[in-house]
Amino acid sequence: MAGRGPLKKAELEFDVVVLLVAGITMLITGTLLFPVSAGLLPYYENGLYGLLLFVFALQMVTLGRTPFGDAPRSKALLATGVAIAAIGIVTCFIPDIFSRVPRIILSVCFGPGGVALMLQMVFSKDKFPKWRQYGGIFRHLIAGCTAVYALSALIGLLIFRQDMLSTPMTAVVAILSGISLIYLAFTLQRVYLAYPEAIHEPEGDVDLPIDRAMILLTGIFMVLLGMLLVPVSLGRLPFSGSAQIGLLMVILALQMLATGNSPIGPFPRTWLMIIIGLVFVSLGVVSCIIPGILAPPLTILIGVLNILGGGLMLKRIFTPIIKGHGRGSGPVPEILIRLNVVQVAMNVVSIMFGTSMLIHNLIPGMVIGVILAANGGLLLYLMHIMSVIDGMQKEAVRSSA
Numbered sequence: 001m002a003g004r005g006p007l008k009k010a011e012l013e014f015d016v017v018v019l020l021v022a023g024i025t026m027l028i029t030g031t032l033l034f035p036v037s038a039g040l041l042p043y044y045e046n047g048l049y050g051l052l053l054f055v056f057a058l059q060m061v062t063l064g065r066t067p068f069g070d071a072p073r074s075k076a077l078l079a080t081g082v083a084i085a086a087i088g089i090v091t092c093f094i095p096d097i098f099s100r101v102p103r104i105i106l107s108v109c110f111g112p113g114g115v116a117l118m119l120q121m122v123f124s125k126d127k128f129p130k131w132r133q134y135g136g137i138f139r140h141l142i143a144g145c146t147a148v149y150a151l152s153a154l155i156g157l158l159i160f161r162q163d164m165l166s167t168p169m170t171a172v173v174a175i176l177s178g179i180s181l182i183y184l185a186f187t188l189q190r191v192y193l194a195y196p197e198a199i200h201e202p203e204g205d206v207d208l209p210i211d212r213a214m215i216l217l218t219g220i221f222m223v224l225l226g227m228l229l230v231p232v233s234l235g236r237l238p239f240s241g242s243a244q245i246g247l248l249m250v251i252l253a254l255q256m257l258a259t260g261n262s263p264i265g266p267f268p269r270t271w272l273m274i275i276i277g278l279v280f281v282s283l284g285v286v287s288c289i290i291p292g293i294l295a296p297p298l299t300i301l302i303g304v305l306n307i308l309g310g311g312l313m314l315k316r317i318f319t320p321i322i323k324g325h326g327r328g329s330g331p332v333p334e335i336l337i338r339l340n341v342v343q344v345a346m347n348v349v350s351i352m353f354g355t356s357m358l359i360h361n362l363i364p365g366m367v368i369g370v371i372l373a374a375n376g377g378l379l380l381y382l383m384h385i386m387s388v389i390d391g392m393q394k395e396a397v398r399s400s401a
Contacts, residue, residue: 018058025285144187222372263302
């Protein structure tokens with residue numbers, strides 16, 4: 001029996017998810033800038049810049065969507081997206097480590113990028129002329145795209161010239177941008193529901209499903225975090241723990257929104273899961289922008305989720321082995337043995353990481369750094385194993401055809 005209400009299956013395309021995440025980010029940023037401008041709240045600019053860079057990189061890696069338009073997914077585009085994601089991650093963690101580089105990249109992505117997208121929409125035969133001819137929901141699509149692209153160009157100017165507008169006026173622009181992004185997301189979802197043929201997979205010679213792309217980005221996040229924690233623990237680098245927790249919350253939320261995978265295991269991708277994911281995004285954005293305000297409760301939340309998730313996954317792995325399921329069916333392929341070993345190691349590391357978050361000074365900072373880097377490496381190796389298994393399955397299908 002199909003679920004109803006919040007338990008109904010959510011047919012939400014990933015580009016709609018990314019637009020919602022970007023819209024929530026801008027809406028929360030604009031709202032928080034008012035108390036920030038009045039001196040009521042602290043403000044961590046690098047946290048916002050790092051998060052925005054990560055969102056741009058996410059689109060490039062998962063959808064082949066650059067700030068200047070769609071492009072076939074290639075190894076070069078994937079490498080560029082990964083590099084931008086890495087810059088965004090480090091920008092969040094280490095204050096001012098890249099100086100003006102994040103601002104320059106973002107001003108180019110928002111400014112010339114917004115102008116380029118506007119020109120493409122106007123002059124492309126498959127966009128503005130046809131959308132205007134179709135009418136109906138496509139008029140809303142025109143309005144949404146126009147607002148998003150125009151405000152994007154303005155935000156690019158504001159990032160490049162921060163003194164161009166007062167902070168309250170900048171907040172208004174950010175709020176309008178957030179509203180327009182959310183409006184475009186809902187409009188695009190309505191288009192997809194009415195015209196399923198409008199949904200298309202990213203083109204290119206790189207076959208990277210969204211779940212693998214999220215594993216890739218999460219692995220890079222963990223490796224960089226682990227590597228940076230070593231000099232941080234030695235007092236050689238400053239560190240924003242609040243932004244680190246915030247970005248991790250956003251990454252966990254994206255996994256929930258994209259595939260239904262949560263820190264404690266996979267769930268059906270229902271509207272309840274979407275709502276929980278958006279709440280996680282909101283908490284993560286606030287933690288990235290406002291230092292310290294949500295760090296303690298989010299640290300406890302992520303610690304508990306890591307321990308629960310690791311424990312439950314170990315139970316799923318070992319229960320069939322203990323009960324003897326699958327015995328007598330022949331030798332187990334080596335690739336599946338490696339997959340199980342990697343999953344066991346990852347979940348043990350997850351429990352250790354969660355425990356270290358709940359009990360301070362239980363594990364030295366340098367050791368935590370090594371643990372996290374190892375977890376990231378295991379995630380990247382897991383992605384490799386899954387790709388090998390996919391290749392074996394495709395080869396088996398071709399052989400039987």
